[in-house]
Structures are given as structure tokens and as C-alpha cells.
Amino acid sequence: MNTTPYELAALAVAAVDGLEAVGVRGPYTRTADFQYGGVVDAKGRRWIVKYPLHSIAGTMIEAEAAIAPPLLTALRDGRLPFDVVRPAGFVQVKEGRAVTYVAPMGREHDFEDLTEADAHELGRALAAIHQLPVETIENAGLPSYDTQTSRRRLLADLHDADATSPLPGILRRRWENALEITDLWDFEPRVVHGDIGSDQFMWWDGSISCVLGFGSAHVGDPALDFASLVSVLDEHLFDALVESYSNAMGEEPTENFYNRVVLISELALARWMLFGARRGDAEIVDEARAMMDDLAAEVEADPDLAPGPTWSVSQATPAYADSADDAGFTTFDPDGLDYSDDVDHSDGLGYSDDVGSGDESLDESSAPSAS
Known part of the structure; x- marks a missing residue:
């Protein structure tokens, strides 16, 4: 109601x-x-x-x-x-x-409409969040996950989703394989936003004026905040984002970082289905299953993709792949839906001075994600 x-x-x-x-x-x-x-x-x-x-x-x-x-x-x-x-x-x-x-001042700016300058700005904003001291989270009493806890949480969600409604076998094996690779989960836990989406950023004059929706913030895997971006941004924009992020962080992301980004973005489908099942929302469950079936068909058509999600480009030159497929990862995006890793907690309204007073516009939205 x-x-x-x-x-x-x-x-x-x-x-x-x-x-x-x-x-x-x-x-x-x-x-x-x-x-x-x-x-x-x-x-x-x-x-x-x-x-x-x-x-x-x-x-x-x-x-x-x-x-x-x-x-x-x-x-x-x-x-x-x-x-x-x-x-x-x-x-x-x-x-x-x-x-x-x-x-807050500013208005929303759809990620699909970002310019290269916008992507650089977004990269700097993510770096600022990831560079916050962990005490920011600890003082708020919010969760802190080490590397193995982060991995086990994803694995538990995968098994819960499979128990709720059996996943395509090729995807379940692909994801389990990646979750069992110990070296893949070697990262420095950082403060992460946890719910990156275009609705969480307000823009003003080319800059991010306000970041919203820190309700999923925690200490954990910084790759999580990139998972929803890899499937929605064109590759040159994703490269621009990573370039500014890397410059601000003072270090280059590793190949394992990129591989976790891809894995988390795919696992969001299973977690989205699990979220729908827990909510008793058959439409969400059916939507997630349809997307997983399509992704499974794509992976099955290319045996090289079956063992696990990988970003098979050199660490020094991730920006120069001609397409997502050339980069060795799958960015499956039917109907314009993005694979954010957490529930679509849309936390902002794009108020601006030219918004009409009293007009009601109801936008019911959902995105593949889970809490």
C-alpha cells in the first residue's frame, strides 16, 4: 500500500x-x-x-x-x-x-549517461570512501568482514539461493570454483559503501555534491563497490573510473580485484533471486531466474568461460580490450538492469530548482541485488 x-x-x-x-x-x-x-x-x-x-x-x-x-x-x-x-x-x-x-543539493545523473569526466569524478569519490579509516564503521557499530568472512558470506548466499531454487549447474560450478580459490580473496578490507547505484549520487556542476544511502556500509571487499559498475558502464568509462580511483588510492588494482568484481556482479543474480524468495515476490524470482538462464547459455556457448569469472587482460593494460568479451568477462545486462550486489536501496531524489511543485510521479524500480 x-x-x-x-x-x-x-x-x-x-x-x-x-x-x-x-x-x-x-x-x-x-x-x-x-x-x-x-x-x-x-x-x-x-x-x-x-x-x-x-x-x-x-x-x-x-x-x-x-x-x-x-x-x-x-x-x-x-x-x-x-x-x-x-x-x-x-x-x-x-x-x-x-x-x-x-x-541534498544536486540531482541524480544516470550512470549510463556519464561522460569521461564524470567517470573520473566517480572514481575519486569511491576512493575517498575506501580511504576512510575503519573506525568510521566501527564507531557506528556496523559490520566488519575480513577476507575469508567476505568469501564465506558469498558462498553461504550461493548455497542458500541454490537450496531455494536450484541454480543452473554450469553457473553454480563456475561460482563455487571461484569462491574456493584462496588467492583470489587476498585483499585489504576497506570501508565500502555497499550499495553503489546512480540513485546514490547527487551531482552539481559536474561534481558529486552528495553521496546517499550508507545503510549497507561496512568494512569489506572494495571490489563490491565496482560490481554494479562493470555491467552498466562502457569500457572506456570504466577504465576512466579505475584510472582516477587508482591515482587517488596510490595503487593499481590487481587482476584478482578485477576477477572479484566480475564474480560479485554475476553472483548478484543469485542473491537477487534469494531476496525475492525471502520477500515472497515471485516476479523478482522469475526475473532473476530468466537472467541466470541467459547467462548460463552464454557461458555454455564458450567453454573458456565455464571454470570461473575472469578478467583475462594484463594488469597494466585493462583499458585496451575492444569489448567485454575480449576482456574475458561477461557483462550480461538484459532490459537495462544492472547487477548491483546489494538491494537497490534508492536513497535520493534528484531535486532541483525546476522541479514542478505538487506533481506526483511514481517510479517503481528494482535491481538484481540482496542485502
Whole structure:
């Protein structure tokens, strides 16, 4: 059931002391996890209300609330080149707490429309997140996973998905093989955002003005934050992103890093199916199964792909493959869906000064992912 724009506005009034709402403002968005609405107060300030649609989404709002103070500390210390969401108030709802915050400056920019300069900017933003001290996560009480725990979590999800609805055999063997390669999981755990998608970044004048949706943030595998990008960005843009990321980090990604990126992006299909099964959403399950069947057919047609996902280019020249297939990985993307590794927790609305007041536009979206 949808919560109306006026009901969302009422929640904002209840959540923030002294907020005098004078109107609602679109766009209004509903995802698999959250519903959003805009509110304008008597001083002309614009607010966003974020309403959880299930208990997992409610838990993510609590994680965002917990990490907000250390992120703001990092911002003040000059560690972040972009703003972050500042929760202003909460109110109890059925599935947890709804949060209200001042609408961030900027607007969304679809990753499929990025320029090379935008890709460089995104790479620098990811590096800034990955360079945050692990205390940012620890002080917020959020999870921290070492290399083997990261691997075991993916393996557990794979087995759970297979038990829920048997996976194509060629994919299950391909993924299990990769998850059992010890050297592949040799990485330095870093702070990761955990839910990279175009809806999590607000842009202003060519720069990222705000990063949203840190509800899946944790210490873990930095490859996770690239998994949704490898299937949605053209190769020259992905190369530009990695170039700026590498320059900011002061080190080149290893071949194992690239291989984990590809593996995680593919495993997102199984995790998406598992998410749908746990939600009792047959449409999500069927969608994920159809995509896995297509991917299985593609892998079966090329025996070289069967042993496991690989990025079979030299570490020094990943930018010069002519196509995804030439690079030795599969970027299967039917119907424009991207394979983000976590649930599509769309955390931002692209408010700008030219948004029409009072227009309601409901965009129901979902992406292959899981929490």
C-alpha cells in the first residue's frame, strides 16, 4: 500500500520539531525498499521523507543514522569531497522508523549517461570512501568482514539461493570454483559503501555534491563497490573510473580485484533471486531466474568461460580490450538492469530548482541485488 504525499508530509512534521509544512513537492519515488516524498516548509526549505517498506529497509535506516555522525566528522576533517545526508528526525512506522532530512543539493545523473569526466569524478569519490579509516564503521557499530568472512558470506548466499531454487549447474560450478580459490580473496578490507547505484549520487556542476544511502556500509571487499559498475558502464568509462580511483588510492588494482568484481556482479543474480524468495515476490524470482538462464547459455556457448569469472587482460593494460568479451568477462545486462550486489536501496531524489511543485510521479524500480 502506498503512503500518500500528504501522509509523508505529516510524518516529517512529526519527526522534526518546529517544521511547519506548507506543501508537498515531487518527484515521489517508490523502490523495492523505500518510499520517498518531498516537503516544503514555511521558510522555503525542502525536506525528504524516507519511509521503509519492510523490516530490512528499516534496519538500513538505523544503519544510516548510526554512520551519519562519523561521516560528518570525516567531512569536517576534509576526508570527504562531497556532502552526506544529515538526519533531522525520525518517527516510528510499521516497519521501523521513517527518517526526514534536508534535501541534498544536486540531482541524480544516470550512470549510463556519464561522460569521461564524470567517470573520473566517480572514481575519486569511491576512493575517498575506501580511504576512510575503519573506525568510521566501527564507531557506528556496523559490520566488519575480513577476507575469508567476505568469501564465506558469498558462498553461504550461493548455497542458500541454490537450496531455494536450484541454480543452473554450469553457473553454480563456475561460482563455487571461484569462491574456493584462496588467492583470489587476498585483499585489504576497506570501508565500502555497499550499495553503489546512480540513485546514490547527487551531482552539481559536474561534481558529486552528495553521496546517499550508507545503510549497507561496512568494512569489506572494495571490489563490491565496482560490481554494479562493470555491467552498466562502457569500457572506456570504466577504465576512466579505475584510472582516477587508482591515482587517488596510490595503487593499481590487481587482476584478482578485477576477477572479484566480475564474480560479485554475476553472483548478484543469485542473491537477487534469494531476496525475492525471502520477500515472497515471485516476479523478482522469475526475473532473476530468466537472467541466470541467459547467462548460463552464454557461458555454455564458450567453454573458456565455464571454470570461473575472469578478467583475462594484463594488469597494466585493462583499458585496451575492444569489448567485454575480449576482456574475458561477461557483462550480461538484459532490459537495462544492472547487477548491483546489494538491494537497490534508492536513497535520493534528484531535486532541483525546476522541479514542478505538487506533481506526483511514481517510479517503481528494482535491481538484481540482496542485502
